[in-house]
Amino acid sequence: MMTDLNAMTIAEARDALRRGDVTSVELTEACLAAGAGASALNAVIHPTETLAREQAQAADARIKAGDAPAMCGIPLGIKDLFCTRGVPSQAASRILDGFTPEYESTVTQQLFDAGAVMLGKLNMDEFAMGSSNETSVYGNAVNPWRRSNDDAQLTPGGSSGGSAAAVAADLCLGATGTDTGGSIRQPAAFTGITGIKPTYGRCSRWGIVAFASSLDQAGPMTKSVRDAAIMLGAMCGHDPKDSTSADIPVPDFEAMLTGDIRGKVIGIPEEYRIDGMPAKIRDLWAEGTKMLKDAGAEIRDISLPHTQYALPAYYVIAPAEASSNLARYDGVRYGRRAHLAQGDGITEMYEKTRAEGFGPEVQRRVMVGTYVLSAGFYDAYYNRARKVRTLIKRDFDQAFAAGVDAILTPATPSAAFGLGEMTDADPVQMYLNDVFTVTVNLAGLPGISVPAGLDSCGLPLGLQLIGRPWEEGDLLNTAYALEQAAGFVAKPAKWW
Amino acid sequence: MSIDLETAARVAKLARIRVDDADLPGLAQEFNNILGFIEQLNEVDVTGVEPMTSVTPQRLKRRADLVTEGDQQLKVLSNAPDAREGFFAVPKVVE
Numbered sequence: 311m312m313t314d315l316n317a318m319t320i321a322e323a324r325d326a327l328r329r330g331d332v333t334s335v336e337l338t339e340a341c342l343a344a345g346a347g348a349s350a351l352n353a354v355i356h357p358t359e360t361l362a363r364e365q366a367q368a369a370d371a372r373i374k375a376g377d378a379p380a381m382c383g384i385p386l387g388i389k390d391l392f393c394t395r396g397v398p399s400q401a402a403s404r405i406l407d408g409f410t411p412e413y414e415s416t417v418t419q420q421l422f423d424a425g426a427v428m429l430g431k432l433n434m435d436e437f438a439m440g441s442s443n444e445t446s447v448y449g450n451a452v453n454p455w456r457r458s459n460d461d462a463q464l465t466p467g468g469s470s471g472g473s474a475a476a477v478a479a480d481l482c483l484g485a486t487g488t489d490t491g492g493s494i495r496q497p498a499a500f501t502g503i504t505g506i507k508p509t510y511g512r513c514s515r516w517g518i519v520a521f522a523s524s525l526d527q528a529g530p531m532t533k534s535v536r537d538a539a540i541m542l543g544a545m546c547g548h549d550p551k552d553s554t555s556a557d558i559p560v561p562d563f564e565a566m567l568t569g570d571i572r573g574k575v576i577g578i579p580e581e582y583r584i585d586g587m588p589a590k591i592r593d594l595w596a597e598g599t600k601m602l603k604d605a606g607a608e609i610r611d612i613s614l615p616h617t618q619y620a621l622p623a624y625y626v627i628a629p630a631e632a633s634s635n636l637a638r639y640d641g642v643r644y645g646r647r648a649h650l651a652q653g654d655g656i657t658e659m660y661e662k663t664r665a666e667g668f669g670p671e672v673q674r675r676v677m678v679g680t681y682v683l684s685a686g687f688y689d690a691y692y693n694r695a696r697k698v699r700t701l702i703k704r705d706f707d708q709a710f711a712a713g714v715d716a717i718l719t720p721a722t723p724s725a726a727f728g729l730g731e732m733t734d735a736d737p738v739q740m741y742l743n744d745v746f747t748v749t750v751n752l753a754g755l756p757g758i759s760v761p762a763g764l765d766s767c768g769l770p771l772g773l774q775l776i777g778r779p780w781e782e783g784d785l786l787n788t789a790y791a792l793e794q795a796a797g798f799v800a801k802p803a804k805w806w
Numbered sequence: 807m808s809i810d811l812e813t814a815a816r817v818a819k820l821a822r823i824r825v826d827d828a829d830l831p832g833l834a835q836e837f838n839n840i841l842g843f844i845e846q847l848n849e850v851d852v853t854g855v856e857p858m859t860s861v862t863p864q865r866l867k868r869r870a871d872l873v874t875e876g877d878q879q880l881k882v883l884s885n886a887p888d889a890r891e892g893f894f895a896v897p898k899v900v901e
Contacts, residue, residue: 412881510861524861553866622846633821640822642894644885656899661824673823677833678840680821681809694847696857701850703861737836738843754861779862 315340317480320384320537327373327383334373334383337483338366338427341385345429345481350806353466353475355390355448356398357430365427372425380564381544382425387432387476387485392418392528393517394428401519402446403436405639405667407646415517416549417486417528424544429482433472436669437636438493438521441743442732443471445671450729453501454479454802458768461805464726467497467743473531474501478802484532484541488518490525491624492722492747495759498531499721499772502761502800504793505531506538506786509779510754511556514549522631523554525624525751535760535790539563542782558780566783571791572606574784577714581617582746584723590765591720598718598762598773601795602788612714614705619698620749621741626682626695627752632672633679639667674737703753710778716788719746721759721772746774756782758789761798770800809837 315337318326326332342362345354362385369383393399393411400406418428433451435443442465443451453466454475466475470487474497477485487494489507498505506529513528520526530541543564548557578599583592603609641647641663648662668676682691709717723745732740750757756779759772773792777785809817814834818825825833879892888895 409885412878412884511864550867550869554860554862554864556862556864557867616850619847619850622844625840626844626847637822641887642896645887647887650897655897657822658824659897660822664822665824668823673821674833674836674840677817677821677823678837681813681817681837681841682844684817684820691844691847693857694850694852695844696859697852697855698847698850699858699861700855701852703858736839738839741843752861 314480316344318483319533320381320483320540321534323384323483324380324540328378334366334369334427335363337383338362338385338429341429341482344479348479348481348806351452351454351475351479352449353433353451353472353479353481354387354430355433355472358397358428361397362427362429365422369425369427379424379544380540381421383427384483385427385429386421387430387473387482388418388428389470389473389486389488390431390434391438391488391519392486393519394418394431397431399431399519400447401437402434402448403667403672404447404669405645405663409645413517416514416551417518417545420547421544426544432476432485435469435471436672437519437632438469438488438490439632439671439675440468441492441496441740442729443468444729445669447669451475452729453726454806455501455726455769456802456805463729465500465729467500467726469493470497470531474498474503477501477503477531477533479806484530484537486528486545487531488526488528489751490521490628491751492744494529494531495747495757495772495774496722496743498759499761499770500726502770502798502802503531503533504535504538504758504760505529506542506758506782507750507756508542508546508782509756511554512546512782514552514555516549516551520635522628523635524631525628535786535793536564536567538758539567539786556780561783563783563786566787567790568787569791569794571602571788574607574715574788575713576602576607576609577612577709577717578609579612579614579617579717579719581614582719584745587720587723591723591771594763594771594773595718595720598792598796601792602718605791605795610714612709612717614709614749616698616701616705617749620702620752621745623695623698623702624744624748624752625678625741626691627699629675629679630683630692631679633676633683636672636676639664671737699752702749706753706755715778716785717776719774719776721746721774725765725767725769725771750776755779756785758785760789760792760796762792762796763798764800809834809841
């Protein structure tokens, strides 16, 4: 029996397209229909049907002509953080209301050059600041998964919450995400999908709305590890327009998926055994360790002693960079300007525009960043955090130098929580969501979240693998072995 | 380190975000919670450690100092809230 076209993986669709069993137009129509019927998830916030149909027709012609890269004809969702020419791109912020770029981000351009189809822009936390997709100007994205024992709406995670919800609910075959502290891996774990953040510098940041430039990386969010390998290959590569983009060859990631991990050394970091970790997550981590051992890997206990300081260092560095990056939203060159009173000058324009345009979490982070960079505090906060970052990276460097190939950890400290559940909590409580993922951004490493099991309420849980810099191929292969052993096939029951 | 109302107001001013006086106590409290969390960094011995400037040990590339995509005035101005005669327009800057 043929699965619904929108439920296909990228690899299945690619093979079916090449065999002529299906057209990109058919795949695209199936996804557009699925998206139109899923308004309850609030994942797709700027649909681009006309563009999608044009791109699908062009892809079909290209496939027919025998010139078909792997992503040709594959319908994707694009996170609203990516600037897309002629299509609203507002980073889920009110301050970019009406902004329609005259240019295309390098990552989306590369995907389009490979023949991919854009279905629309996807919901996210405002400026990618959040872990629950609750800071978006478009409203919350909703997780297609529900607990088995109640109908409460759950978060799809954040900041790439719309991307995660759209992939998990089969509204697209794959989606782009971005990850500054866990924004690909945490939502992937909350929705039972795969998400990889590559090494810093793998994907060009050009045309992606900047949050924290030394931490931001784009990556794919997909239904399988193979799909992540295929889509990542199309997204990354050197770009002269991003000075931090790495000028090194991009290997064929998919060809590296052998599933053979015999002799690989997998590190298990003791510092990730945090207090209060749910028993189910502890058990899943142990099961994942055993799966890799059974596949022939050597398991080694390791220590990453500065782990506990990663979150506080991140909450100095990321807001500091954000306060600088977001200074450009001044109501002059693009986006929204506040209505001014008679006699208001330029300072009132800045202050009113930014007060109206930024939501509370973005304002909070911009002001924290302003504070830690201000005269008298720069050394005490910002420079100290950058020194701690050096130590966090050194921990990983030492583990890899000792022969560790990859590190296995839980992806998140809990399963998806209810929308609104954290509203009254201290912002720091929300920040703790990123406790297992943020170290990877600070050290610039590749990290992947793989769905590995369900909790007692039937919600998906993910495991994270962390790899050596630039060795995404090897990391994806280890993730592939884990995926095969875990055999995660559950899908959310359709209620939307 | 504790943030008082005056400091909160000064930070808001520096960030060019208008904050009503009534909202300053709540803001100061949030800053204090976040900074309390950040204070943990003081436990780390960072003697002799260099602050990180680049996470990957690469030299930034240089390019020729040439105009590559110039002469696009209309495109540059197309998203401006207020543009006139080929310029961005803003309220009065000088009294």
